[in-house]
Amino acid sequence: xxxxxxxxxxxxxxxxxxxxxxxxxxxxxxxxxxxxxxxxxxxxxxxxxxxxxxxxxxxxxxxxxxxxxxx
Numbered sequence: 001x002x003x004x005x006x007x008x009x010x011x012x013x014x015x016x017x018x019x020x021x022x023x024x025x026x027x028x029x030x031x032x033x034x035x036x037x038x039x040x041x042x043x044x045x046x047x048x049x050x051x052x053x054x055x056x057x058x059x060x061x062x063x064x065x066x067x068x069x070x071x
Contacts, residue, residue, distance in 0.1 A: 007033070 017032045026032045041047050 014029065017026075017029045020026055020032050021028070026035065
């Protein structure tokens with residue numbers, strides 16, 4: 001289940017995100033924020049967010065089951 005949050009940002013951030021949307025083809029401000037968070041989680045692996053099958057998942061979650069690499 002996906003949970004949503006609301007984030008308040010300074011207006012200057014909105015303007016800069018709009019420039020990124022126009023220049024790089026993001027679909028929305030939310031898309032810009034998600035992309036930035038993906039990069040953040042990759043930079044700081046202690047957050048326990050891992051990439052599996054193209055999705056970021058929380059490896060500390062109670063329902064987390066690692067994808068098997070055995071074939």
